[in-house]
Amino acid sequence: MSAPDVHAPVPPGEPDPALETWFDRLSAAVAEELPAAVELRHRLHADPRLSGEEQDTADAVVAALGLGEGRPVAGTGRLVRVVDGPGRCVALRAELDGLAVDEATGVPWTSTTGVMHACGHDAHLAGLVAVARAVARVGGPAPLVLLLQPREERSPSGAADVVASGVLTEERVDSVVAAHVQPQLAAGVVNATPGPVNAATDEFTVTVTGHGGHGGYPHTTLDPVLALAAIVVNLQQLVSRRVDPTVGAVLAVTQLDAGASFNVVPDTARARGGLRVMREEDRELLLQALTDVAEHTATAYGCTATVHSESNEPVLANDPEIARATVPWLARGGVTVDDGWRSFGADDFSHFCTGHRGLMLFLGVDGGPETADGRRPGLHSPRFLPGDEVVGEVAAALLAGYLAGAGLLGPVEAPAG
Structure with a gap:
């Protein structure tokens, strides 16, 4: 599928009506993809792989996308193009790996292998698939590629290897957008902080x-x-x-x-x-x-x-321009937007921010039931399990980032029909 040609620029400060139309059309298409995406989340969660061993996970995601095998990158990773077109493109990234954790959630799709998606990567991948299938089906305002990244949880960094491979330069990637669940934020809040956000x-x-x-x-x-x-x-x-x-x-x-x-x-x-x-x-x-x-x-x-x-990782500094451009699309989706939260956690997504417009969005989630002492499970806990609604929330955040990145590439033509 090809990206549409551009039209005359919209005056600065005014919402782009073409992007607004794209937002409405793609949001509806994403909603239609969510039931299948939730099922995919369950399958990925039940059968995770450790860092460097994610081939089966990558194959499962590629099969769910239905867009071809993609391009191998950083060993077990894949780069899949969704919308072709000349010029620069937007990339959406999700992580393939799980952690060496014995799961204790008790859900029917619990992993029993001693490896667990205890950091939300299953939901990130499923939300990415929902957006990608929606864009592949109804079109998109700019060229789009998907980055299925290996080895986020351990060194050597999968992101650093992706950057070193030169594939993002070859694909003319302008912006890289990701979303990550974060139980330190209230459920329903999406964070888009300009500048340093992770250490x-x-x-x-x-x-x-x-x-x-x-x-x-x-x-x-x-x-x-x-x-x-x-x-x-x-x-x-x-x-x-x-x-x-x-x-x-x-x-x-x-x-x-x-x-x-x-x-x-x-x-x-x-x-x-x-x-x-x-x-x-x-x-x-x-x-x-x-x-x-x-x-x-x-x-x-x-x-x-x-x-x-x-x-290990450099500072994760969100590009201020794309961070601010994403906020209106998040708000249009009905979420509460925060633009000041930071944490001393780290993510190798920071490597993408050194040569591209990078944006890591953090999504507030409820990590699971409280323990007897009133605590809720956090990231990397064997009981960490946000509800299935998080798949749609990840998809909405990635869609907002994609539209923002598309708008920064230049003026956009409204979808036909």
């Missing part, structure tokens, strides 16, 4: 080396455990004293490893953790400060320290 992430390991010995003769040792304990405490002051509190950062020590016996002082002790920032300059500052604190604190205890860090 950059780094992993780090601090290794302290001293001189071990008998626990009963501490004066004969240079205790790396004591030095490491001081380092961990000192690291907790870095964020509060080095980073603008209106921006924030997270430095978390989450693993400690030292010794094998209560009466033996070991030669080495290690701490591992993560660093999350919203600004690249804070990342560089804190990594250097982390090294300085570790080395100098260890020296004060007669030990030495080395720091190894590994960068």
Whole structure:
């Protein structure tokens, strides 16, 4: 199917009547696709695959699309073109992989394989299919491709590999849009924050080396455990004293490893953790400060320290133009729009934002029934399971992003008929 030719531009500031017509037509078509999309969600949820092993999931989604096999990308991923046409296009992305989680939801379509779609990827894929089938059936205002992305949940990043492959440049992708469920937002709210919305992430390991010995003769040792304990405490002051509190950062020590016996002082002790920032300059500052604190604190205890860090994802910064352009279409769909929520979570969608207009929309959901202590399950919980209505909500968000991206490509012609 080909995209229509463009017509004369609509004056700035006025709603494009052609896009409004497309919105009405495509919204109705998406609604017709939702029953099948919900069934697809159930099938995907019952039979998930781990990162790097998503071939069966990709095959199932491609079969549901009915648009051909698509183009392999990043190993088990696919790129599928829905609307052909010259010039630049809009891409919609959804993730293929599940997590190594034993599901505890109890629904008839529960996964029993030790792998679970505990992060909403099943709903993201199903909503994407609903939009794609609707556009394939009634047409669309701009060229459209689908990105079925592998390995979002672990390194090496599937998104980074997609970008490195050059396929988005070859396909002339202008905008990449995704939607992700988020139980920290109220159900019915869709977030479209311009600028940074998810953090950059780094992993780090601090290794302290001293001189071990008998626990009963501490004066004969240079205790790396004591030095490491001081380092961990000192690291907790870095964020509060080095980073603008209106921006924030997270430095978390989450693993400690030292010794094998209560009466033996070991030669080495290690701490591992993560660093999350919203600004690249804070990342560089804190990594250097982390090294300085570790080395100098260890020296004060007669030990030495080395720091190894590994960068994971960059800051996920939504393109302000497409974020703002999406808001009217979300509102037209009847949802409450939020444009200020941010989180120190991370998503490798951030790699798409470095060379394209990127937009990650977050959808507020109810993650499942409350526990006895009044808590609801969050992302990656074995009990996390938004209701099937989320498939339609994901589809509506992706449709809004597609229309916004189409409008940024230039003037649009109304559908025929």
